Amino acid sequence: MSTETRIQQARLTRKGEATRARIVAAAARLMYEGGITEATLEDVRTAAGVSGSQIYHYFADKQALLLAVIEYQTEAVLDLQMPLLDQLDSIAGLRQWRDVMVEYQRLMQCRGGCPIGSLGSEVAESNPEARLAVASGFLRWEAAIRAGLTAMHARGELDGDPDGLALAILAALQGGLLLAQIQRRVRPLEVALDVVLDHVESLTHAGRSAT
């Protein structure tokens, strides 16, 4: 829908589509690795292996490219996690998701933080349109987490409000990632997620007795 950041004509040949995708992917990587302002259009040009006015052939301006990157990262995050997110309807599934998140950060040496959250923080107060795009990405992510908890709740395995818990889990993840990124250690992420998941477990019938 609002993906129509394209310049005017909607006609894109196969080659054009591929070039556009390469530009977005390169821009996403550079923005992830150094922030939005750090990613020069010339850097993007080079990294994508395109030259000259290519970028302006596919995007009206840097803002349009940024919006495309936000959507791209949202898709990437959700696609990558989908197999795990589908399993979030049990304590074991939640714990496994936690482990993967932590392990991934360790692998990345805590660099980059959250692809969506980092972008969001940078645009929040200076770019309303981009802020809304990030907000909508977060809503989708939150919904994916909520689905599992709602299922548990419906099966009578979980007390408490699934909506609130989903939001709290996402918040813990974001806060944990931010602190991990800044301090360059995974511990903040570990304890942040462990505390929320412990709390979720304490609200299950299994966890009730054995804390």
Next chain:
Amino acid sequence: MSTETRIQQARLTRKGEATRARIVAAAARLMYEGGITEATLEDVRTAAGVSGSQIYHYFADKQALLLAVIEYQTEAVLDLQMPLLDQLDSIAGLRQWRDVMVEYQRLMQCRGGCPIGSLGSEVAESNPEARLAVASGFLRWEAAIRAGLTAMHARGELDGDPDGLALAILAALQGGLLLAQIQRRVRPLEVALDVVLDHVESLTHAGRSAT
């Protein structure tokens, strides 16, 4: 100590000190309201009511000014919260702290996020020196939270690891603030803090029985 971002001579007259302070305060406000890159040195100049090469008289470059702003915001956050942070050695004190944080965000209409966290996210991957400055600010903040929990633990009122809990509280706060900022609603902050504090309470002897 590392506050010596000053240019060369350490001699500052009373008037000079005041001017410098005005510059840092203005820069902090602008960076908070629109991000670091958005805050032009010319904007700072205007907002601080100084003119010409004033800024370069007090700071070597924008980087030095940024470091001064990070320390300024750390002090501001800790000073402002000190009365509350001193009371974090009881569930009631923790809840009150939570209420103040939430109320403040509501007052700000969820704009700005965390003065330290926002800066941190923006510099994390592009400015190692600034990242370390933010990291050290977070450590001080974390220590202040930890103090109360450690006291509870020492009095035998709290089971579990006070260090981990302090970190988890800070992470929940940061994640809640980020989501609140991006979605422009306080709920993420509320539920994030409530979940961690509920968990802390469940680890106290008072909370043990009554969930």
Next chain:
DNA sequence: CAGAAAATGGGTTGTCGAATCCAGAATTGG
């Protein structure tokens, strides 16, 4: 297999902002 439309390359322009210089005013210390 043309003709049209889209894609590509590279060069160019204009603006904005960081950084620097120097001359004149205020402040401080002896």
Next chain:
DNA sequence: CCAATTCTGGATTCGACAACCCATTTTCTG
């Protein structure tokens, strides 16, 4: 109170980067 030092103002340079233009090549369509 006066000389040294610090502070202030405005003008200016310099580089970087976003944005635009046009000529050429490639790809699609009928």
